[in-house]
Amino acid sequence: MTVSTKNNIYSNFIGGQWVESSSGDVIKSINPANTNDIVGYVQNSTKQDLDSAVASAKKAQIQWKKLSGAERGQYLYNVANVMEKRLDEIAECATREMGKTLAETKGETSRGIAILRYYAGEGMRKVGDVIPSTDQEALMFTTRTPLGVVGVITPWNFPIAIPIWKVAPALIYGNTVVIKPATDTAVTCAKIVECFEEAGLPAGVINIVTGSGSVIGQGIADHPDINGITFTGSNGIGKQIGQSALKRGAKYQLEMGGKNPVIVAADADLDLAVEATIAGAFRSTGQKCTATSRVIIESDVYDAFKEKLLAKTEEITIGDGLKEGIWMGPCANKNQLQTVFTYVQKGLDEGASLVFGGEQPKGNEYENGFYIQPTIFENVTSNMAIAQEEVFGPFIALIKVDSVKEGLEVANDVQYGLSASIFTTNIAHMLSFINEMDAGLVRINAESAGVELQAPFGGMKQSSSHSREQGEAAKEFFTSIKTVFVKG
Structure with a gap:
């Protein structure tokens, strides 16, 4: 699969199709080790492009959430297999875009593959508990329900692992995704999304929209049809996104700085x-x-x-x-x-x-x-x-x-x-x-x-919104608990 066949331009992926932005404008991604090396060009997208991606994700989520955890898990296994075949290509792209050594990006790609396989298995694990009822003729239990459409905003420092450790749990628990990667490493993210496409995910389940944080990132925070937002980045931007999400009642998860x-x-x-x-x-x-x-x-x-x-x-x-x-x-x-x-x-x-x-x-x-x-x-x-x-x-x-x-x-x-x-x-x-x-x-x-990857990750004080990523803890963010009371 290729994102674009001419001029090294990478498109958005919306509703199962690679499409150019309505702006007609692109952003250059350069190699920080040699600024004369242009890695590629990505779309400078508009709110119209974001709206289209969210609409596709919302439509796809209706059927995606109806699949069994095992069925969704099989898709993630397939993505992992595709990514494993493309490991060297993805790692080299990440090194050219972000600058860390090839040994590090190969390790990061391998970690992304392992995360996909971990969450594929999560589709077969329990999602609730039976709770004793005071009514002896009733059955009471909990289950979990997906949030809906999840907006994923990722930084440039881990251009492979962070998108995957957000996207994989979002998908396995029945959500669909719109991802906005950092523009500095958006070519790498496009290659990751290609792996999802090649693995055969239904159209609209995963979407990528590239562009500025002020337009696409803030647009995700403000969008009425995005039910949850997971963000990794700076404290200032994270707090701004959290405040926007809070105003409209969306669930949000922020992982920010450290000292x-x-x-x-x-x-x-x-x-x-x-x-x-x-x-x-x-x-x-x-x-x-x-x-x-x-x-x-x-x-x-x-x-x-x-x-x-x-x-x-x-x-x-x-x-x-x-x-x-x-x-x-x-x-x-x-x-x-x-x-x-x-x-x-x-x-x-x-x-x-x-x-x-x-x-x-x-x-x-x-x-x-x-x-x-x-x-x-x-x-x-x-x-x-x-x-x-x-x-x-x-x-x-x-x-x-x-x-x-x-x-x-x-x-x-x-x-x-x-x-x-x-x-x-x-x-x-x-x-x-x-x-x-x-x-x-x-x-x-x-x-x-x-x-x-199987352990909870997150910070205290100003380092996070006090939620946790990775491991089983991820389902606390990407799902809501539903309590069920059944009486014959």
Whole structure:
């Protein structure tokens, strides 16, 4: 299947057909590793295009929800099989659009395939419970009913996994979908939707409409026929979408920012802590909502940890993620690169000490890309902007503390509460961390980034709307409970 046969232009997918936008306008998607490389063009869609997609999804949902869970699950199995055959193609496209290394995008594509198969199996699991009734001649039980049409708004940092971990549960529980991907990675999302088309999903069950957030994203939030909205992105946009959905009574799910800490106790395995800190902070160029952003170290091991950290950071190779031997790619776009540079300057202005990076690497191969070195600051205090605000780049702040207790206080001293980790061999420290850390994901002796697909994922405080994605927890958002009372 191909989205378009000319000029590398990718269309919207509405009602089972690839169609151009009513605007006649397109948006260019470029490779952040080499801005001369145009990955493709996607539609700059209008509200009219969105209305058409929603109408198709609403119509298709009437029959889709009537299928058994097993029947819907078989479609997801088929999608997984198609995607598996196209793994290399999809991964390469994602690297060209977003910039992370090919090894990372291959892993992300494999994760997307596994998510599809997991939720395919979910179609055979229970959807309710029998509840004792006070009336001995009655039967009372619960079942679950789909929301209807779900709007899916996804970011550019995980262009494969995030769309799939939203779309797959939405579909298995009987909803239909209109997805608006980030324009920076909309070609990758179009290739994913192609897999659904090739797997034979009924027309209108999945639809993709590309375009600006102000038109299509806000249009999804405002649309009277969209019953639920699942969003991953920035706090500002997320809150705006939540407020719009709340006004009209639509269900919404927001996953937003993080300022994720790692605590390194004096008894930690420092080599393990360093490896995990680097992976958590600098993989995907730090562009993960769960990326390590603050490293809080007990003073007794601060100097030893810092020395090991700097030595390992020196070994990181930067460049085009499609090339062999590259460990870290560019920032995903010019705006994100500029944001990182802005926080470098903020750190210097606040009196923190730049001990590594903070500049564009030197060399001709970096001139046409959005590259920056891994960046490490020390002499950071918790009230500084670089310790409080999400940077979303390869950027960490080192904070020295005198105890694990103080480290926990510093770790919690932010508006976010997405993920956190501690490195320690002390069970008491582990238990204190588990009980006292205000985060939706806590990890012991492991990097802050990453959660297994069968486990609930979501944040506390300003990191989310307090709902959870992935695993069985997904059905709490994508369905409503219906209580049934039967009396003969």
